[in-house]
Structure formats: C-alpha cells, structure tokens
Amino acid sequence: MSQQHLQQLRQLMAYEASRNAPPADFPRLPPLPSARYTDAAFHALEQDILFRKTWLLAAHLDEIPEPGCFQRWDIAGAPVVLVHADNGDIHALINRCSHRGAPVAMDERGKRKRLTCPYHGWSYSHEGELLAVRESRDFAALDTEALSLQRLRCERLGKLIFVNFDPQAVNLRESLGALVEEWAEFDLDNCRLSRRDRFSVRCNWKIAMEANLEVYHVPSIHGKTVSPVLDARRNVNSFYPGGHSRMVAPIPEGHAQPAWTSRWPDIPTAGDIARTCTQSYSVFPNLVMPLNQFVIPPIQFWPDGIDQCIVETWTMAPDWGADTDRGPDMWTEDDGARPSRVLREDIDMSEAIQAALDPRSNRGIPLSYQEARIYHWHQSADAVVGAAQIPEGLRVQPVLEDAWLHPNEPRLRGPG
Template identity: 40%
Template sequence: MLDLVADQRPENDFARMDYERDRKGPPEGFPKLPDIPGTRYTDAEFLRLEKEMMWDKAWLYAGHTDQVSKPGSWFLTRNSGVPIIVTRNLAGEVKAFYNTCQHRGAPLVTEDAGEARGFVCGYHGWSYTLDGKLTAVRDKRDFVEFDMSCRSLVQVRCELLGSLIFINRDSDAQPLMEHIGPMAAQLEQFELDKLRLVDSRSYEVDCNVKVLLDAFLEVYHLKSIHINTVDRFLDHRSMIVTLWPGGHSRMATPNRRPDWVDPGTVGMPEIPSITEFPAKNNVSYQIYPNFIMPPAPTGIPILQFWPIGTRRTRVVSSWLAPDHDPENPHPLWPTRLSNWERILYEDLQYAPQIQESLESPGFKGMPLNYQERRIYHWHEELDRRIGLNRVPEHARVEQVLGDWVQRD
C-alpha cells in the first residue's frame, strides 16, 4: 500500500492518483472523522469567536496589482468587513490603510477606485500622503499641542504573492510567504507576478460562508451537481489531497482522458513555466481561510468567499492570465467566462436551501468521509485559531488529522 502520509511529494502525484483510483477503502490508519457539529454554522457565540479570532486575523486576498498599476492609483475593499484603501505610493510600493480619517472618523474616499496625489477628508479637509502621513490640518492654530506625526492613517498589513495583494488586520501576523509554507514553492511555477487581471465579478448568496467553502474543498458532489459539465471530464474517484499546516491544502483531480484539453482554450497564451502535473490535471490550491485557486496553463481563476453576515456570503470570482491585453483580449475569453459562470452557478444553486436545512432541528452534524478530509482539516484549523479551550464544547471538533498533514 502506498504510504500517503510520507509519500505526498509532488513527484509522486501520478502514483497517488493510481492508488486512489484502485483502492477499496480509506488507507490503513486513516482515522474515523467525528461529525462536524451543526452548531458551527448557526450558533451566535461560535460565529462571533470565528470572526474575532480567525477572520479578523487572517491573510485575505484584496485585489490585483493591475488595480493599482501606477503611483497614486487606489481601490477600496470592504470584503473583510471594514473599508480599507489599497494604493501604490510614489516609490511604487503597495500599501493599505483603513479608510478612516484620524480627526473624526470620516471616510477619505467614497468611490470604489481612483487616482490621487494623496487623500483628503471631505468632512474637514485633513490631508494625507500616499504613505498615510498627515500633512495638512485646517485651522491648525485652534488645536492645542497638536502633534501631526502621531495622526497618520492606520496602516493595514499588506504583502504580495506575485501580483496578488493580500491584507491582514493583525499587525503581529506571520509574514504571508512563511504563512503559506510548503505551498509557496509549488506556486512559483505559475509566475503569478506576470499574470494580468482579466475579469472580476461578485455574487451574494443567502448562506453561512462555510456552506460554500465546504463545497469547494471536495469533488464528492460532482456526479450530482455537475452532471453535464465538470463530471463529464473529471475522474473524482482518483482525486488526491495534500494537507498542509495552517489549514492550507491542495486537491488534484485527473481528467478522465489523459490527453483531454479544454477545447475552449486552444490557441490561448500559456504560462511557459507550468509543470506537467497541473497542466494535465485539475489542481486546486486553498490558502486558508477563503482563497481557492485552480490554475490552468492558459489562465487561473481565483475565488474568495466572504462572510457578510452570519447567513449571507459574497463570492468574488476573478481570472488571471498570461499575455493578456485588456484593450485587445483574446476572442475566446467571453465564452470561457460564460462557461465558468455556468459551473459556478451550479455550485451556488442549493446554498440558500442548505442553510435553511441546517438551521432545522433535523440537522445535528456532518459525517464526513475520506474524500471530504479537506473540510475536516479546515475546521480543525478554525478551532486552533480560535483556541481549543475557547471553542464551546458543543461546537468543538476533535483534532484527529495531525499525522496526515505534510509539513515540508
């Protein structure tokens, strides 16, 4: 039997798929996964702890560097629950600040994006540089012992993964590249720093955010939800999973035919450095908690799932691609985006009804199988971030997957 714990190195991925296709049950030693308590999706106290200890301290995708392509350009993001300005300063660095004037809390910007030489509060005219320093105060003579150097905009941690901008409201957070750990080396092949932003759109769904996150961490649902789309070319029974520290993970599902190529992408520019495995299989990376990225040679969709209430979620879907010219896009992009949206709608369609069902007395918890182990891994990490001793006992998950996490 293939040792899946020790043998999760990239060079063994094809062998692991063969094992998964032919196995008669879960691998020897794989633990029985205790039920995920249903209260994790509905209990007010648990959801408050989740927001405070996980969402407010996580590395979260904010946008693409194309959105701040030159000094002075900026955009506003509210997905994390608070308004944050992302801008490029005169030195070319990407910075992030709370959209909050240090006088009386008024917003510095009210549009979604723009260009400026600095930020001026529309309420009382306080002015700030692109680095957040306060430079001018109206009627400064009327302030007693006023130290402008202490009134800079409050900065938000902001780091890049190639051309992808991530923010973190926790000033003590681990650096992003250290945080994603072993995944970082695998992502190098996709040349994320060279990919252009093709498209971005959002959808709002009436469900707890974890209902949708769970769905994108497994392919167990393909034969029910994607009968006429994804299930036609993906072999879900040969899917492999890699669990990494910090709740991150990777899932890879082979095509039913090894020589299959998406006909809607033929002739599109390709990422030259992509390796054979992700080029020939459907690989999906997850950066904890809400970033999903299934790369392909001709383009990379990225998805984020944002809680905008305890039972409402915003899904942001964007596409990145090599050699993309926004003024003259490849003619296949409209069809490709339409096909992607069709598949996405298939995943979103039942979410409101699922939310209704798991709020009913008929739902006590989720018994997960081996194929769904990424979901359990995600929930284990959530409890660790909250603090195992702080999670209410009725909502707690048992920590059982430690031996199945790849640490290098």
Template identity: 35%
Template sequence: MSGSIYDEVEKVIDFESARVGPRSDFPPLPEIPGGRYTSPDFHELEREHVLSKSWVCAGRDEDLRKPGDYRLWDRLGVPLLLIRGKDDKLRAFYNTCRHRGAPVVRDGSGNTRLLRCQYHSWSYGLDGKLKGVPDERDFPCLNKADRGLIEASCDTWGGWVFVNLDRDAQPLMDYLGPIVSELDCVGMEKLRTIHVQDYPIACNWKVAMDAFLEVYHINTIHPTNAGIMLDSKAAAMGLMEGGHSRMATRKRMNEGLNFVEFEGAPDIPSMPDFYRLNNVAYMMFPNLITPVEPTGFPILLFWPDGVGHCTMQAIYVAPDWGEGERPAFWDRFLPIFHDVLQEDMMNLGPIQRSLESGGFTGMMINYQERRIYWFHEEVDRCIGPGRVPAGLAVEQLLEPFVEQPLSEAAE
C-alpha cells in the same frame, strides 16, 4: 513544486484510484456540528479570530502599480484604503480621518498626490503621515507624528494583494508556506484579469467553502461538465500546515472536454504537464480556493455577509495576450465555468435551511472529504480551544496526516 513532489502526488493519485477503502491508519471523522454554521456567537468568533487575523486576498494589483494609485476595499466589513506610495510600497490604511472619523477618500479608485479628508480637509501623505491641519493653532495638544492614518498589514504575492487586520501578523510568504514555491511555475505576476463576478449565496460562508473542497459530488451535480472532465476516484488530497490544502484530480484526457484540449486554448508554458494532466485546486486558508490551470483560472473568495449569507467573488486571470480583444477561448470557458458554479450553488441555500431547521445535526464527512475537516480544525485553532462554544468544537485529528509521504501506501 519540485519534480519529486510531482512524482509523489502522481503516486498518491494512483493509490487513491486503486484503493478499496480508506487508508488503514486514517481515523473515522466525527460529525462537524451543525451549530458552527448557524450560531451568531461562533460567527463573531470567526470574524474576530479567523478573518481579522489571517491574510486574505484583496484582488489584483493591476490598478495599483503607479505611485498614488488607490482603491477602496471593505470585504472584511471595515473601510480600508489600498494605496501605492511614492516609495513604491503598497499599504493598507483605514479610510478614516484621525480627526473625527470621516473618510479621506470617497471615490472607489483613482490616483492622487495627497489624501485629503472630505470633512475638514486634514491632509495625509501617501505614506499615511498627517501633513496638514487647517487652523492647527486650535489643537494645542496635537502631535502630527502620532496622528497618521491607522495602518493594516499589506503585502503582495504574484500580483495578488493580501491584507491582514492584525498589525503583528507573520510575513505573508511564511503564512502561505509551500504553496508559494509550488505555484512559482505559474508566473502569477504576468497574468491579467479578464473577468470579475460576485455571487450572493444564502448560506454560511463555510457551507460554500465546504462545497469546493472535495470532488465526491461531481458525478451527481456536474454530469455534463466536471463529472466528465475529471475522475473523482483518482484524487490526491494534500493537507498543509496552517489549514491550507491541495487537491489533485486526474483529468479524463483525449475526449476534447478539458479546457487544455480546447482549440486555441491559451497556455502558460512554464507550467509542467502535471497541471495539464490533473486539475490541481489549492485552498489558501481561510477563504481562497483556486483550480489552477495552464489556460488561466479563477480565484474564488468567500466573504461572510452575516451568519446565513455570503458572497463568492470570482476573479478570473489569464496569460497576457498583448493588444486587442481577449482570446475567443474565454467566450467558451466563462459560460461553462459559470454553469459549473451555478450547479455547485444550487444546494447551498437548502443546506443552510436544513442546518437552521433542527432536522439536521451536522456534516458527516468521509475520507474523500477530509480537506473540509482540516479546514474546520484550523478555524478552531485560530479561535482557540478555550473560546469555542460547548458542543461546537471539532476534534483535532488530522495533524499526523499533513503532507505525509504515502510511498508505502501507494505500493
């Protein structure tokens, strides 16, 4: 992010803090239909057209850096094998032998020189090419060049692995857009994983996503932590192409409550003070949210487990501290952030039950919560307007407000 954009976002934060109502040119947002969170048909459309055709994060590459390193991954409901080739390229294959569909790898992770099916010993190279077939003479129609492992799209950015089941997907860097340049200052590839945790939640994945796309709730839900740390009225929402977004919320500094103020807090010195003075949270469509901090931070990933259940996966990364135990800072940070997440989640199951009860028609979204509406607009764009079931579409309204400079409004 260039200095001029930092200045622009700070200007917007000042405007948001001082305003007495929404921007005069901003449209009232219609209700988001409740059926989007409960309809099995809509859920299947999301799986087919959103999650299966978007770049999604499959974790870090720290265990996939040597040729032959592999890891199984199935968060999208299909068995994928992530493996580093002899050419140093990371690939994603379906963990499915081309003979009769048995897995070519059973262990969750490891290192290998050859992939060998666990059923009839068909063998594949690290590049997925079929190498060996026992009793090959009995397969007169076999062309080994055409029977390699089926591949999904795979790429990395800053030490994060991304996969896309669409083999014709646009390049990852193009998909992420300006977020890549904004976060260059973090040096993601230099970070290391310190903690990973799954949180099962009894709600639709979008109910959970919605909860992390605004700060309207923090004074009520987080009165002893985030509600004190942040000024919810001083928050700039940046909408980006592709459904991505940014939320920069001013911190209440000099009270010793923000993580950057903790004694012995780690620091990423390449990050400008913009990130020390503000909590800057990014949403990378479709299911990644991260509040980026110079101390280190979590990546939150939201995975559907059916219509009414999901899993939030939290992957915490930190500046590399070298040898020895992790800094004591994390023994303080992790419990606090865990408590914040638990507070965020306590309403999500009841919200899902309300949606399923017939006594709640849908989500009434305000100006502060416009990132939620933008997210839902992109879901519909991915599905395609002709496929969205009747009564479940959201009106496309926010395209004119994508990263629109607000200099005049701020004045």
C-alpha cells in the same frame, strides 16, 4: 514542481484508484457540529478572530497600477483603502480620518497625490502620515505623528495583494509555506487581471466554500460539466500546515482541457500536472485557487451574515494582447451578468442546503475520507480562534495530526 513531487502525485493517484477503504491509519473523523453553520456566537468568532488573524486576498496590482492609485476594500468587515505609493510599495490603510472618522477615500478607486478627507480637509500621504491640518492654529499642541492613518500588514505574492489585520502575524510567504514554491510555475508576477465579479448567495459562507473542498459531489451535481474531465476516483487530497489544502485529479484519457482555453495564450512555465490534471488549492481561510496552464481563477467566499455570503470570482491570465474587457472569463456569463453554469450548480445546491438547515438540530455532519479537507479546515479554524473561546458543543476534535500534513505522506508506506 519537482520530479520527485510529480512522481509522488502519480503514485498517489494510482493508490487512490486501487484502494477499497480509507488508509488503514487514517483517523476517524468525528461528526462536524452542524451548528457551526447557524450559531450566532460562532459566526461572531469568525468575524472577530478568524478574519482578523489571517492573510486575505484583497486586490491585484493591475487595479492600482501606478503611484497615487488607490482602491477601497471594504468586504472584509472594515473600511480599508489600498494605495500605491511613490516608491512602488502597496499600503493598506484604515479608511478613517483621524479627526472625526470620515473616509479619506470616498470613491471606489482613483488616483491622487495625497489622501484628503472631504469633511474637514485633513490630508495624508500614501503611507498614511498626516501631512496637513486645515486651520491648525485652532488645535493646541496637536501630535501629528500620533494621528497617522492606521496601517495594516500588506504584502504581495506576484501581483496578488494580501492584507492581514494582525500586526503580530507571520509574513505572507511563511503563512503560505510550500504553496509559494508550488505556485512558482504559474508566473504570478506577469499574469494580468481579466475580470473580478461578486455574487450574493443565500447561504452560510462555509457551505458555499466547502463545495470546492471535495469532489465527492462532482458526479451528482456536475454530471455534464466537471465530471467528464475529472477522474474523481484518482483524486488526491493533501493537507498543509496552516489550514491550507490541495486536490489533484487527472483528466480522464480521451479528454482534453476545455475547448475554450485554446483561445488564450498559455503559461509556458506551467508543468505537467497543470496540463494533465484538475488541481485546486484551498488557502485558509476563504480563498480557493484553481491553477492550470491557461487561466488562474481565484474564488473567495465572504460572510455577509449567518445565512448569506458573497462569492467573489477572479480570472487572471497571461497577456492576451487586448484590453481587459476582452480577456478570459472563467466564472461568469454574459459579461458578468450571472455566474457560469458550473458555479450556478454549486450555488443552487448551497442555497438549498441553507434552506433545509435546522438551527435547533444537534445532529452532527458525517464526513468521508474524500471530504477530509473540510475537516482539516474546521480543525484549523478552531486552532486560530482558540478552542477555549468556542462553546464545547461546537468544537472540532483535532484528530488530523501532523503526520498527515505535507510533506509527510503516510499513504505511500503500504496498502490502505
């Protein structure tokens, strides 16, 4: 992070602590339609468009470290197999044989010289090309080039592997924009994967995710866990193009990073904000990326029906000099048996909110200035889906204009 950016963040923290109202020119946020969490048609739009036109974090290179290694990835609503090719590239292929649709990879993960359908023996290269057809004499004029496995967009940032179902999408780095430069200090090329776990949660996926998009709730829900090490009054929210956002809140004086982190090597290139603040990015549409000098613990939120979701937690860290099972664990207890206390606090409240939802209600959800990252997410979702495809009563008004998107910073022009 540049010294100019660092100085600006410190100025913004001071501004947030001193203000008595939202910035004078900050837009009024219209109530968020509550049916966006309960409407079946809107849920279908999310599945069919939102998760098909955006970059999704799929895997870590440690999971498929060598040529020939593969891993299934089905959580995004389509059967996908990720394959490490001989030339070092990672490919994302639809896990469906071009003959009669059987999965070419039945195991969750493994290592093979080629992908061979277990049903009729058709085999494919790591790039998805059809290599051999058993009893080819029985097929007349078979166009093998047209029968390759469908290949998806697949790109890496460090060891993180992302997939996009849209062949026309901008590349990953362009999509992430300024985040690429801001994350450079965290050495994503060398951080190892320590754990990856999944937990089923009884609520709409956005309810669970949005607990990570604001700190307004921290004194209430996390009074003994997060609140003591996060100065919510000095929290700075930033909005990025493409639906991404960030929060940065200083650790109060007299407090340090949680004691458990001192057990692990730190990331030597991590900067001052990583060492003195709590910071977390929201990467559109479903990835939350907290960052500090000890661990990189992404957390993802996947729809599993309108009123249920899967929370997927990761922990990555610098090489701790031991096997994977003994590395850091940010999000679970008892070796993955249950979520950590902080995560349980959010999950319990999210499930309670879901249980109290009234799908017949047309009352909107009022959002504060401190909850504007939530509004920014919904406004960006409508831009991806297309407002014309969304029922009028479920649309979000695009009131957060470009003037409020990074690198613009209206708050420093004068007092709010």
